[in-house]
Amino acid sequence: MSTATLPPATRAARWFHALSDETRLEIVEMLSHGERCVCELTGSLKAAQSRLSFHLKTLKDAGIVTDRRDGRWVHYSLNREALNEMAEFLGAVKPGKHAGSCTRACC
Numbered sequence: 001m002s003t004a005t006l007p008p009a010t011r012a013a014r015w016f017h018a019l020s021d022e023t024r025l026e027i028v029e030m031l032s033h034g035e036r037c038v039c040e041l042t043g044s045l046k047a048a049q050s051r052l053s054f055h056l057k058t059l060k061d062a063g064i065v066t067d068r069r070d071g072r073w074v075h076y077s078l079n080r081e082a083l084n085e086m087a088e089f090l091g092a093v094k095p096g097k098h099a100g101s102c103t104r105a106c107c
Contacts, residue, residue, distance in 0.1 A: 035068070
């Protein structure tokens with residue numbers, strides 16, 4: 001199931017779970033500079049490819065990372081749309097954001 005079809009709270013839970021690991025945060029930080037081949041990530045993070053594959057799959061399943069195959073190499077990049085959705089979600093739950101316009105009577 002695509003993460004785009006999930007309820008916002010479920011998507012957010014997947015994002016934050018995926019981002020709750022230091023290695024995955026390092027991967028996201030590296031990808032913020034542009035697309036990277038898995039071989040570049042392996043070298044920079046000094047991690048075995050099997051370990052990186054696990055982390056990349058977690059990020060990909062959460063919709064944070066996309067991949068592109070080029071021959072035998074796989075290149076990874078950040079999913080800008082997912083990052084924008086994360087920022088939007090965080091902005092919506094920011095304290096004081098509702099300013100009396102809340103229909104849930106939580107403000």
